[in-house]
Every structure is written in C-alpha cells, then in structure tokens.
Amino acid sequence: MASASSSGGGAGTPASSSADAGFARDMAVHHQQAVEMSYIVRDRTSDEEIRRLAYDIAQTQANQRGMLLGWLDLWDLPKVPEGAPMEWMGMGDAPPGADGALMPGMATNKELARLGRLKGKDAEILYLRLMTRHHRGGVHMASGCVRRCGVSAERRLAKGMVESQESEIVLMERLLRARGAGG
Numbered sequence: 001m002a003s004a005s006s007s008g009g010g011a012g013t014p015a016s017s018s019a020d021a022g023f024a025r026d027m028a029v030h031h032q033q034a035v036e037m038s039y040i041v042r043d044r045t046s047d048e049e050i051r052r053l054a055y056d057i058a059q060t061q062a063n064q065r066g067m068l069l070g071w072l073d074l075w076d077l078p079k080v081p082e083g084a085p086m087e088w089m090g091m092g093d094a095p096p097g098a099d100g101a102l103m104p105g106m107a108t109n110k111e112l113a114r115l116g117r118l119k120g121k122d123a124e125i126l127y128l129r130l131m132t133r134h135h136r137g138g139v140h141m142a143s144g145c146v147r148r149c150g151v152s153a154e155r156r157l158a159k160g161m162v163e164s165q166e167s168e169i170v171l172m173e174r175l176l177r178a179r180g181a182g183g
Contacts, residue, residue, distance in 0.1 A: 010116050013077075014077070016078065016149065017088070017108050018088065018149075019089070020071075020145075020151045021075065021077050022088025023068075023130070023145040023149055023154065025072065026081070026141060027064075027068055027141060027142070027145075028067045028068045029102060033112075034131065034135075035062050036112070037115060037127060037131060038055070038061075040056040040115050040116050044120070045120055045123050045136065050127070050128075050175070052170075053171070060164070064161065071154065085102050085103045089148070100112075103137060103141070104140055105140070107134065108134075123182045124179060125176065128172045128176045128179075131172060132172045135165040138165050140162040142159070142162045143162055146158045146159050159164075169178070
C-alpha cells in the first residue's frame, strides 16, 4: 500500500520517496527519449511500417508520460527526483549512465546524434536496435512498479507497458531480421 506523504496531498498520497513517485518520475524521463527517437526516425525514413511504428510508440508514450506527470501533480510531488534515477528500485547506487543515458536501456547522446544523421534503412536499423534496448529497460522498470507500486491505477498502467513493450520488442526483432540486421 502507498504510504502517506507529510508534504503531499494527504492520506493515500504516495510519499516522494515511494516506488509510485519514483516510477512516475523515471518513466516520464525514459518515455520522453522514446518519443524523441521515434520522431527522429519518422522524419528520416519513407518506410511506412517504420513510420507507423514510430508514430504509435511516440503517441502511446507521450500519452503515458502525461498520465505519469499528472499523477505527480495530483500528488503535489516534485517532478524531478531528489535522489539518483532508479533509487526506488534499489538501483540508486548504480554507476551513472554514459553520455546522457540516465537509466537502463536509454540511448547515449552520441547514439541520438548518429540517429539524427542517418537516413533510410540505416536509420531504421539503428532506431530498431536502440528502441529494442530502450523497451527492455522500460520493461525492467515497469515490472519493478508492478511489484512495488502501491497505487493500483499505476500498477495497471505499468502492467500494460510491460505487455505492449514486450510485444513491440518481438515486432522490432522481426523488422530487424527483415532488414538483414538480426535482433
């Protein structure tokens, strides 16, 4: 069950240090990068299947990000973590990510810049590889919320994230194989 916060919205409001608040903050950041990568590739390819996948990922994750940030507003909690990313999962002592990759699965600044320079099949392959890794990190985090979060609506959202991202990983692996790039 969610613990009450002395500075938040009262009884039933998750504490700032709770798994609920940590997941909302961290997944909002994680999702923002997926949205960014999806719009980059959508503009770098003419392949309709990749463009549709990128658009779907961007729209889904932007909507979920809005929900997560909305909960933080509702709970009157800060949107910026007080501690290290993933601290709510017991991973606060993990070494900081390289070159802007704040959490597991996130792309580095160098990888994002490369994606922005590529076109066509090369952009598609890099996007699919980056997004597959990104989704694996997201599944790990969402699974953590399913186990640790106290707010039932947030657990349901996290469970849905796990299911949809695992399905998209299978699709992206198929798309990689179709491009001769393997998974």
